[in-house]
Amino acid sequence: MKKMRLFTIVLIVLLMMIPNLSFGESNDKVYIVPINGEINRATRNYVKDVLNDLNNKNDVAAVIFEIDTFGGLIDEASNIKDLIISTNIPTISFVNNKAASAGVLITIASENVVMSPSAMIGSAETIPNTEKVLSMWRAWLRDTANYRGRNSDIIEAMADSDIVVEGISERGKLVNLTSQEALTHGIADYISNDYRDIAEHFGYGNAEIVEKNESMQIKLSKYISNPYLSSILLTIAFIGLVIEIMTPGFGLGGTISIIGFGLYFGGNILAGNSNWTSLALFVLGIVLLVIEIIVPGFGLPGISGILFVLIGIILAMDSFANAILSISIAIIITTIIGIMLVKRGFKSQLFNSIVLNNQTNKEKGYLSSEADENLISKEGIAVSELRPSGFIDIDGKRIDALSDEGYISKGTAVKIVKIEGSKIFVRRI
Numbered sequence: 001m002k003k004m005r006l007f008t009i010v011l012i013v014l015l016m017m018i019p020n021l022s023f024g025e026s027n028d029k030v031y032i033v034p035i036n037g038e039i040n041r042a043t044r045n046y047v048k049d050v051l052n053d054l055n056n057k058n059d060v061a062a063v064i065f066e067i068d069t070f071g072g073l074i075d076e077a078s079n080i081k082d083l084i085i086s087t088n089i090p091t092i093s094f095v096n097n098k099a100a101s102a103g104v105l106i107t108i109a110s111e112n113v114v115m116s117p118s119a120m121i122g123s124a125e126t127i128p129n130t131e132k133v134l135s136m137w138r139a140w141l142r143d144t145a146n147y148r149g150r151n152s153d154i155i156e157a158m159a160d161s162d163i164v165v166e167g168i169s170e171r172g173k174l175v176n177l178t179s180q181e182a183l184t185h186g187i188a189d190y191i192s193n194d195y196r197d198i199a200e201h202f203g204y205g206n207a208e209i210v211e212k213n214e215s216m217q218i219k220l221s222k223y224i225s226n227p228y229l230s231s232i233l234l235t236i237a238f239i240g241l242v243i244e245i246m247t248p249g250f251g252l253g254g255t256i257s258i259i260g261f262g263l264y265f266g267g268n269i270l271a272g273n274s275n276w277t278s279l280a281l282f283v284l285g286i287v288l289l290v291i292e293i294i295v296p297g298f299g300l301p302g303i304s305g306i307l308f309v310l311i312g313i314i315l316a317m318d319s320f321a322n323a324i325l326s327i328s329i330a331i332i333i334t335t336i337i338g339i340m341l342v343k344r345g346f347k348s349q350l351f352n353s354i355v356l357n358n359q360t361n362k363e364k365g366y367l368s369s370e371a372d373e374n375l376i377s378k379e380g381i382a383v384s385e386l387r388p389s390g391f392i393d394i395d396g397k398r399i400d401a402l403s404d405e406g407y408i409s410k411g412t413a414v415k416i417v418k419i420e421g422s423k424i425f426v427r428r429i
Contacts, residue, residue, distance in 0.1 A: 028061035028207040030199045034214060035065050035080070038226055039072030039102040042270070044079045050212055051087050061207040062090040064198060065110060071101020074126060074133075078140055081109040085147070094198060095119040095179075095188075101126075104158055105141055108150050108187070112202060115179035116193035122176030124159040134160060151186055227322040230268070234313065234330035236260040242338045268316040282312030375399075375416050379429060382412045392426060401426045 033050050035043060047065075054060050065084070071077075084091055084106070093099075093110035097119055104124040107113055115121065126137045138156050145152035157163040157175040168185065169175045182188035192198050195209045237260025243253030265279045285308030292302035310327065317323040380394035386403040392414055393399070404417055404425040414426040 028204065029059050029210045030062045030064060030195070030204050030207045031060060032064050032066055032195060032209065032211040034068075034212070035103075035106060036068040039069055039077050039080070039106070040226070041073070041076055043072070044076045044083070046214060047080050047083055051083055051089075054089060055087060060089050061204045062092060062199070062202065063087075064092045064094050064114075064195065065106070066094045066096050067099050067103055067107055068095075068097040069099065069101075069103040069106075071103055071124070074102050074105070074137055074140075077102030077105045081105050081140070081144055084109040085144075090202075092198065092202060095121055096193065100124065104155065105144060108141075108144050108148055108155060111148065112190070113150075113182075113188045114190045114192055114198050114201075115182055115188045117179055117191055119179045120176055121182055121187065122158040123174050124155075125161070125174055126159065154185055154187060227317070227326060230264055230317060230322070231326040231329045233260050233264040233267075234326050235333045237264065238330050238334040239337055242334060242341065264313075265316050278312045278315035280312075281308050281315065285309035285312060373419055375424065376419060377416060379413065379415045380426075382408050382410055382414050382426075385410050386414075386426070399424060403427075 031050075031054060033047065035047065037043070051063075054063060090112075091110035092112045092114060093107040095103075095107055095113070095115045097116065099107040099119070099121040100123045102124070104121060107121060124137075124141065126133050138159055141155045141159055142152045144150075145155040153163070153165050154168060154175060154177075157165045157169050159174070161172050161174050163169070164171050165175065168181075177185065177187060179188060179191050183191055190198065190201050192201065199205060199207055199209065237257050240253045240256030240258075240260055244251070244257060245253075261282070265282065269275065269279065285305045288301045288305030288308060292305060313327060314320060314323040317326065375394065378394050380392045380399075382390060383393045383398065384390040386392075386401065386408040388403040388406070390401065390403070390408070391398055392401045394416070401414075401416070401424045404427050408414065408426070408428060413429040415429050416424055417427050418425045
């Protein structure tokens with residue numbers, strides 16, 4: 001009897017030493033990961049970061065990817081598909097509204113597929129729809145469908161309108177399935193729009209539901225790195241630059257240009273489309289252009305500046321083709337608006353105040369284009385800086401001259417040393 005009491009006491013003590021022990025409960029969690037909007041590199045980086053974080057946790061029962069997208073870049077969709085397939089965490093794709101284009105591949109990458117009652121899946125045709133691109137895209141879809149045990153013919157028919165699936169599609173039309181149709185044909189495994197119900201259906205009824213929301217940084221980078229928005233930002237930046245050039249001082253145009261370029265580079269860097277190298281090249285190009293503006297003539301700094309600016313802009317985007325398209329659109333629109341501003345400026349006092357339109361005629365003391373040979377050895381004063389061109393004063397006459405020995409500061413005594421046609425060369429005395 002005493003032994004029984006002693007055993008009971010020991011058992012109670014042992015139970016008290018395990019404070020976290022519970023019965024009928026689970027510490028596992030089911031994480032909800034949204035995949036919505038355009039599928040691009042920012043989306044891929046977001047999914048990669050989330051899965052890397054969850055792979056290091058010990059309490060993850062499953063991941064539900066909540067999908068609502070019209071599609072996007074198919075190469076990034078393929079990268080996301082690889083991330084989903086390679087994880088050891090049980091995966092569920094939940095099409096809450098639509099899974100079109102690139103969203104189809106991401107959806108069928110998961111082990112299980114759930115659709116809300118009003119959801120659809122399909123219309124996965126590529127743009128551009130060339131034979132090479134379409135063939136590659138169909139191979140990705142077919143391989144993933146077969147790997148997950150889905151009907152590859154139906155999945156491929158979502159991308160190629162030439163594929164006919166009896167009872168589902170006809171030639172010339174892409175396959176689009178409702179949630180019930182997807183369930184009937186084995187593309188979906190369940191229909192629901194409730195996280196808890198989905199978790200219980202796949203055996204995670206006791207798990208805690210945890211939503212992983214996109215950060216503001218991710219949302220901002222996804223929208224800004226969109227090729228269409230990038231074109232708009234570049235156009236705004238270039239127009240602001242033109243306005244700044246056409247107006248005296250630093251003002252609204254310069255501010256608009258800085259904001260436009262800042263959002264363009266910032267968004268693409270945050271999205272992972274590029275790194276700081278593209279921005280550094282762009283800034284270097286701007287610096288070279290400023291040097292070109294300060295130094296008379298158009299030479300190596302100007303050419304190099306333009307090249308560095310264009311290279312920086314192109315490297316900032318995830319696709320060379322998208323970059324060229326965005327730059328082309330921006331340049332065309334900016335040129336049109338620039339011409340309109342120039343025409344309007346010629347009619348305004350503001351433009352006349354910043355454009356040199358003085359005439360150098362004889363009445364104002366200027367010589368004609370035929371220089372007088374008798375001027376050789378004449379002495380005078382530089383009335384402006386010569387770097388190398390500028391103006392000198394000879395016997396009260398203002399003459400356009402060139403320095404024969406580099407930079408000459410204003411007020412320096414000079415002497416005409418030679419004349420070549422209309423060009424007058426001077427040196428310091």
